[in-house]
Amino acid sequence: MNAADLPQNIVFSVSQITDLIKEILETSFRTITIEGEISNWRPSAAGHIYFTLKDNNAQIKAVIFRGAAMRLNFRPKDGDKVRCTGSLSVYAPQGNYQIIVNTMEIAGAGNILQMLEERKRKLAAEGLFDENRKKPLPPFPRTIGVVTSPTGAAIRDILNVTKRRNPGMNIIVLPAIVQGEGAAQTICKMIEIANFYQLCDVLIVGRGGGSLEDLLPFSEESVVRAVAASRIPTISAVGHEIDWALCDYSADRRAPTPSAAAEMAVPLLVDIKQDLADYKSSLYESIKQRTEKTRLLVRSFNPESLEVRFRNIQQPLLNRFAAAREALPQNLQDKIRDLRVRIAQSRTVLENASPQTIFDRGYSMVTDANGKVVRDATTVTVDDKLFITPAHGKITANVVQIE
The missing domain is CATH 2.40.50.140 (Nucleic acid-binding proteins)
Structure with missing residues (x-):
């Protein structure tokens, strides 16, 4: 029709x-x-x-x-x-x-996924997702900050888990719009406030489940950078296990759900008490053992045993001193004898190298009028005056013939 x-x-x-x-x-x-x-x-x-x-x-x-x-x-x-x-x-x-x-x-x-993948590659290239820049979560936080909607299911889940694990834990809710226009700006603002005033020891950033479009604010570049720049350790808890956002990669830890984020951030009070009890028991046992050991050690120190111990330490030292005193004169004599032998040897070497010793064996030194030693007959001429130095005295001569 x-x-x-x-x-x-x-x-x-x-x-x-x-x-x-x-x-x-x-x-x-x-x-x-x-x-x-x-x-x-x-x-x-x-x-x-x-x-x-x-x-x-x-x-x-x-x-x-x-x-x-x-x-x-x-x-x-x-x-x-x-x-x-x-x-x-x-x-x-x-x-x-x-x-x-x-x-x-x-x-x-899809267009959204393509856009997110391109943004992910860009931010990863800047090093925002590197593991070596991620901070560890504190083992004993006193205050947990939560950037999320104050009326959403995420904050209820976090409060329920926190109450069950550690009722004394402080929770600060930093209210933010988690979807739609203006969401990214408020999320960034709350992260900045938490860091500026140091409001907490761990910061959970997230929301409950939703469509891909609902979760987009947590993949905005400004939010990813704010999470990466946070000086407070951060946990990203966006949606359910199958959901993901880019702030999952820049956060120090990623939780599959807001409840799981609370499990990560809040230590079990019963575990803390048990650890403290174990430390107390271990410390008490250690002190007890050391006290008993010291008591037994002190008991062995009486005047008689102290004198014996002192004698046992003193006697070897006295024996070494007496032996050294007896050996000192002989050691000095041996040293003097060695020095005399070395001096005699050095004197013999010096005497053998002396020109006078050579002259005493019948050799003489001949010099010309300039005092230069004559080593070759061709360096003089007939009628040149020469000076001859034997072992004793000096002789002056004229050159009559050169051969």
């Missing part, structure tokens, strides 16, 4: 117009293929899967019944870009229309 064929003055009931729309849609689109991005992927206990297909300008609800879901050859998730084939259907009680999906295939990466 075409809308143009309807009388202009006809009045429909809600049921009638809904039935008419249902008939037109379901008969006109018995088989249709729609491409879009998955959002709010929600498997049910019965095996059916409900989700939304969307693009930049519109969205349509979708359902995959159990039989078709079992035939899927991949695991879809929020942000995946897929191509769904099925039929349009109208749900009259709520006036909604949806596509009943029979088959689904991957059509490419």
